[in-house]
Amino acid sequence: MVHTSTASRALNGETRSMVNAETVERVLAVAAHLGYRPNAVARGLKTNRSQSIGVLVPDLLNPVIPPIVRGIEARFAEAGFTVLLGNASHSDERERLYVEAMLAHLVEGLITATAHENDAALGLAVKSGLPVVLVNRSVEDGRFSAAIPDDHLCISLAIDHLVGLGHTQIAHVAGPPGTTTGARRRESFEATLRKHRLESDPRLIVTSNRYTEDEGHRCSRQLIASGRPFTAIVAANDMLALGCLDALADSAMRCPDDVSVVGCNDMPFTDRFSPPLTTINISHDALGAAAAELLLERLDSPQAPNRTVVIEPSLVVRESTAPPLRGRS
Amino acid sequence: MVHTSTASRALNGETRSMVNAETVERVLAVAAHLGYRPNAVARGLKTNRSQSIGVLVPDLLNPVIPPIVRGIEARFAEAGFTVLLGNASHSDERERLYVEAMLAHLVEGLITATAHENDAALGLAVKSGLPVVLVNRSVEDGRFSAAIPDDHLCISLAIDHLVGLGHTQIAHVAGPPGTTTGARRRESFEATLRKHRLESDPRLIVTSNRYTEDEGHRCSRQLIASGRPFTAIVAANDMLALGCLDALADSAMRCPDDVSVVGCNDMPFTDRFSPPLTTINISHDALGAAAAELLLERLDSPQAPNRTVVIEPSLVVRESTAPPLRGRS
């Protein structure tokens, strides 16, 4: 027979060295025989380490989210952590509730893809001393580590491509200004046009309120209704781009013959749309994996300074872009 | 001042009635003031109720999975439970690891979309006395409650539609035989053809090994190579249908002119494919919600008999189906 503390030491890899090799073997054998499973809850209570983290997402149905979650989850599974998932459904209230629940379950850290300005839930997490890493979206202050795409490069790849095709009248359907992706891509849009010495007409920039097809549709209609000529649209993401395609079809404008469209994200099946969408590929898996790595780093050394990992996007040319037709405006 | 047990009783809705209303108020006020958050881990240790459940999925990147998870998660969030998510990546080993981890975290139940024949992880969960509910896929024994689509209706809706259009030579790209969706849909395919008094040619049924585009492609090529004439394909799901579309294009056969294709699931964006895919809509949200309800039921009354909730699918006609061309075979 052997006492519980010895057994505990034998079972735990970190303390195994403290105990006689032979005893270790005996304990392990008996444990296996009994189908003993250490109780993570009891351990967590004692050690304050639940071996779990929280992952908060705005909407699982947004196609960019599952690969991010997968990336996070794969890395943490490897590290022996389980993932508590919260789908905030774009509700601040539910977001807060999830953070509360995760805190109650003593998650050791939180990765969130929900960050937006004045994020109360984030404030709560920080106040409670919970390590937080941002993924996909960031916020402007430096309180967090984050894994984000290079928003500027996303837009400049799109514009460079269009300019290379000969476009000079390029419109932008911008993302929600409360998100860094929305705000930064919009800034980059204007900056990149300037770089190409193209005029940036404010009427050719319409801002969406959400990243949805409907909003893309509404914004594009507004663009068309403005009467300002344009031969290409850069949409802040693929969902908006889809809405653009619909609006063009409504107005009997052909894509890419009359208007080229570039999306962003390269979500699944964009290659199968009609026309197949030219877009900017972002590896959302890599985003998730990088966020996981950042949080693991932070758990390891809580004092380390915040870091931002920037994932580099790439242009994917398909059939929604073509040179502008001559003689049209 | 008031003692911890009184505070505990005041804080807990179930026992609140045991304590003076005025005291309750004082406790609540102080708790709020202190930002007190009950420690779910400690409570779990004492009560053996972790207020969490496990959700095991084969692959988050499969478009039918996120809505299922969302459905489950929404219902359980409402009930005050958190969700531990495990992405098994089609690996039995990882599946087992997740079940172990979830057991260690004392989840109160498990919902899994990974069920397949000889599922070791499921066996482990059952042996450990963990309530398990199956979603999307089922297994043939009666050990589990399950929320599944009406597989037979899925296929008969597809075939009825094709027969209505005039097709008589209908092929089937079947799903993996180890899954109930694969096996049952295949049986239903043969049964429904018989119902219509159509010959079921074994060479016009090809079985895939996984629900992927590639497998759909491979199976369709095999169908074409067989030399047997057919004017329509019923694919066991949309991913396989996508592969069919590709294989037809490879062989310079047009869809729907030469061959009609029907998928199953109505995953996101199927309406935007070229051609837009005729398919069978299954509400995966409802599947998830039903599974959640079944597990909650079970947690409430552990002795209740197993139930299977069957979600009714519906036909969505788009442009990948048309009457067969006359004079062709």
Place this chain on the structure above:
DNA sequence: ATGAAAGCGCTAACAG
């Protein structure tokens, strides 16, 4: 190298 004892934060039984 192992045993003994205490305690993580909470709740449940038992008094009072």
Place this chain on the structure above:
DNA sequence: CTGTTAGCGCTTTCAT
């Protein structure tokens, strides 16, 4: 109605 006591299963001093 409220306080006291004990203990969930584990880890961690502290002794031995």
